[in-house]
Amino acid sequence: MPPINSALAHAHHLLQQDMLGYLDTVELLTSENDTDDDTVLTIARTEVPRLIAALRGTVAAHRADHHGLCLGCPTTWIEGRLGREPWPCPTIERAQKFLKNPDSIYDAVPHERERAQPYARV
Ligand SMILES: [Zn+2]
Incomplete structure (x- = not known):
């Protein structure tokens, strides 16, 4: 496989940082030490389905x-x-x-x- 060019490598890096940043945010906003229960519930209701979809899609593909x-x-x-x-x-x-x-x-x-x-x- 040929090496990827620097623009594509940069795009891959941005995609990875975007996904990891999203996970960091969800983790922080659902941390019992940092966030009140109402916020945890709100974030869980909106983000857990997204996380399930991401994992379900991975399992379905593999x-x-x-x-x-x-x-x-x-x-x-x-x-x-x-x-x-x-x-x-x-x-x-x-x-x-x-x-x-x-x-x-x-x-x-x-x-x-x-x-x-x-x-x-x-
Ligand atoms: Zn596989």
Whole structure:
């Protein structure tokens, strides 16, 4: 795959920052330490459906075909042949892991802890 040019890399960076900024805002506005209950309820009612849709869309895209291979993952070299990931693929495994244990995201991407909890550091 050819390297992406700097304009496309910048666009990717902006998209990622936009999504992470949204998550930071929802997390902050639903934090029991920082926000009153009425605001938490209001934000939860509007944003939880969006978050569910995002995760549901990811799970729907990363479903198994009739061979048990993931339809959402790109083809890649597996044991010397081009093929697709077996299902559950790494995307589904990570989503499942973070659903069961949300704090495990900070083991996988430690820099996100400081981003998500800037005032909770000790
Ligand atoms: Zn997949």
